[in-house]
Amino acid sequence: MGMLVGQRCRLGGRFSRCNDPAEETCVYCGKPFCARHTYVLEGHEAVCTSARCRAKRDDLVAYQEYRRGVLARNHAGLCGVEGCVPHPAHECSLCRGHFCALHVRERMYPFREGWVTVERPASVCARCWDRRKIWRGA
Structure with missing residues (x-):
């Protein structure tokens, strides 16, 4: 430094x-x-x-905590969403957490391929879906 x-x-x-x-x-x-x-x-x-950079940093810290919680619940055989108990039968394509059918959805998700953004189908949990707004254009 x-x-x-x-x-x-x-x-x-x-x-x-x-x-x-x-x-x-x-x-x-x-x-x-x-x-x-x-x-x-x-x-x-x-x-x-800058507001965008602060938002990205804050999101990354919160997301790491979220992932630890999902992993702990998954190790106990539970859905990654706190308070939900059904068996997690579906995986989020982004965070790789396991969720019940209510907490993961098939969506068209924007993926970067070089300089181009391509929409592809992906199974995505709500937390990962919301993150795209912060990281769009990154």
Whole structure:
């Protein structure tokens, strides 16, 4: 970690761009940012304060916790949704958690293939379905 030689922070508005020396580059948007525009700086993870990047970082942390809960319930032979007890007979194509028929649906899901987004059928739990809004265009 340390200042990026010759780089300036690229955060701020169109007419109020920050011009402070950049210290890191955001892992999500790739823009250099200064100390004032730092949201997270832990180990190799550097996240700027832009709303999209904060949302992605927050979603990733919450999603990791969600996956741990699904895995724990699956190990007990239960559906991945808390409070649901039916046997999990279906797998989410994205998180690979197991769910009952009520908690996973077949949907057309946008997958990135190079520079193109292709809609393909996938079995998706509600949590993974909602995440697409945050990560769209990433």
